[in-house]
Amino acid sequence: MPKSDESPLVLETRGITKRFDHIIANNNISIKLRKGEIIAVLGENGAGKSTLMNILFGLYKPTSGSILIDGLPVSFDSPRDAIAKGLGMVHQHFMLVPTLTVTQNIVLGKEPVRLGHVLYKRARRSVVELSKRYGLTVNPDARLEDLSVGLQQRVEILKALYRNARVLILDEPTAVLTPGEVEELFAVLRNLAADGTSIIIITHKLEEVKALSDRVYILRRGELVGECRTASASAAELANFMVGRDVVLAVERPAPRPKPEPIFSLESLFVHSSRGLPALKGVDLAVGRGEILGIAGVEGNGQKELCEVIAGLITPDSGKILFKGEDVSRWSVRRRMDAGMGYVPQDRRVSGLVLPFSVEENLALGRSDRPPLSRHGFMKFAALRAQALQLMENYDIRTSGPEARVSTLSGGNQQKIILAREFSRNPDFLLISQPTRGLDVGAIEYVYRRILELKERGVAILLISMELEELFALADRIAVLHGGQVVFESPTATTNEAQIGEYMIRGRYERSIS
């Protein structure tokens, strides 16, 4: 039930901006939280939700802007300060000690002590009282590792309440829970709110926002793009806000070829994730020469596995990956690359670059063992340098020189290094994942132009992106990946962002949304 606007403000941010070297993670964000209110901060991965929460919790210092608690400005140097002011945070990954009991975990760091001796009985008593008061039933003597994930989360909440939290921040609280546990959690949170605790939940799941929150703030690319009462907004409206409706970058997209000759396809591909769960459940896709097929989807719906299986880092359980008519699903990474497949990975710092290496060394990755870069196993540094200078020129990589460490470069220049390396191999097929994440507008425009150039040259491109604008700007066709399956596929011209957004979030499309 929505709280009236008369409830006193507990927490407020005014114009919070957080800048990391080249990225603005939060731009001028102002939110308000009233006593006993539940607000949701909604946004895609990378929208800046976690940064905002880390600022609230004292883990980061904002570049500018202020935080007010009970109307008074505060400054947090560490989570300790935030806790002292009545903030409690339940992280996505719990901060608990598995071998200790529930009571020990809850009081850890704030134990009742007399003469250096922990008063376990008194601690246990306060834990029992606390769990009774809020209806958070949990056995105080159970060892944490014996508890289910849902109960562990409950311990985290109790931990915050034990520290007198008046504001509870939950980061993706349902990511690890079963549907039953989600219901229980929601009941608990509603109880807490009725009792006067204010709650912020961070999420990208629309259903949760609808089910739980009074108000919702929507973040996109570090900016606050919307705020509304949950009751007055439809799921479709929220989805549009979240993924963005207007195309910021209008690039001239060459018309798709009438009948592209198919060169790359997946046939009922099944893959399991590193945790052993099914991640791709029978994916069929085909890309033709000179065509860009966009893959839309909320992160965590099989994109990672799709990339890895196409790049050759993992092998499928069943199904085929056909490239130029051959099944490459058992080929090594190297063999695929040599055959003309390229891969621009999503996380350039983790899988794209060797950060301590120089620009020229990074540009040599994957071709260091053959002429001209080496001969009989000996590196030819002059050739390395020449290649680097040429690629830096062709791809507008701005550095102090080919010897500069890539860890010192901006995200845009790092991405250009990867593009230069992959594009200059002259591939026939390219898998590109999240090519513009964390880049500024100038760099994004550049990356788009380069991708379209490749398309013109007849390269088949599979573009995976969480950004709908990007897909609509570049792709000839768009397929939606949801729960490891392609639930929808359509030429870009005959679909729209609302429809794709609906498929992304629900896996289905209904004209009238309740």
Place this chain on the structure above:
Amino acid sequence: MSVSAPRRIRMVLKALSLILAVPGVLLYLASYFWGAWLLLCAIALYAADRFLAVGSAVFGSEARKLLSRAIVPVAGIGSALLIGAVIMAITGYNPISSYGALFYGGLVRNWHISVLNATPLIFTGLAIAFAFQGGFFNIGAEGQYYIGVIAATWMGLGSTLPGIIAIPAIFAVAAIAGAALNAIPIILKVKTGAHEVVTTMMFAYVVRTLSPMFIRAHGGDPALTSHPYTTDLISESVWLPMFKDFLPGANYRLHIGVLLAIGAAFLVRFILMKTDLGYKIRAVGHNPVAAMTQGISVARITAASLFISGSLAAIAGATQVLGLDHRMFQDLNAGYGWNGISIALLARNNPIGIIFTSLLWGVLDAGGQYMARTTQTPNAIIEIVKGIILFLMLAEVIYKRAGSVFGRWAGRFKTAARKGAGA
């Protein structure tokens, strides 16, 4: 403003520098201390060549960089010695006379022992560093050292071939044995992900336990000798050449193993920095995911890195047998494999740095024994100093933090002073 000097002058400088450096090193290692003058001349000529090559501005910045890189180790060693002195003073020993004996013993009187101590350490340090560059922790170098000793002794016993053929063959077999010892850890690592720290260390104990059997089979008889048992002597034809063969003033035990070790350090540097294999090893060491994504076979690189590492550790053992011991002792108590870890850490896995850290360890060991004999200051104090040096080096991040705080203060002070002066 720099004027590029004619090429010919630079070539002469370079050649002269090398011509002076090689005998300088040889003489100094053989306790002909005037070799240091040749070395200093060589360094001066090298510096002159750099100066002509890059001009004064770049030369200045290079020199500063070199100096600033030396500050931390030098300060670390200095502070460790200082702390050691305090401990000596507290426990009732005279730090001045003890350190006098330490350095006289380690650097002058028993310098040859320092060099002998350093020789196997250079090899095992290189072994650890080589694996570490690929992101692997070959903590079982001790076992590979033992297998090198066993292989060299086995080949050397009753060898009738001339040394010029037999010695390289023995080194080759020892290297292969050391590499082979790592085969199972490599397979386990690649196939199951079992960590090499555990598996290589297990093998170290296995080999160590096997060694008495080998000794018993090749002459070791506890009934005949009061010594801890040893094998028979290996054929004299496979002993490494001695320094005194060409420098009569050198100590009779000093063998050319140290030259092989220094050569190995440069070879390792060459492999790591100039070959495709080294490039790939470093790429995997820094970021295996990116390397894999670019089609580098991480399994193959893991194998290459640990094979070469094992070979280097085994060559350390072979050098010790062929050069110094000429037989195998049971319970070598050498710990060269374990100490190689400290050596590599101290040198931050820089192959050339390993030469110097090994010599430092060698000096501290040899000097410490001399100190204990002449001043009755217990040798244990040197172990403490070594520990403190290691600790201070690894705590480098503390200096960096302190340095940046100090820099900020200094900066504030400067701006304040400037403001004051302007006002």
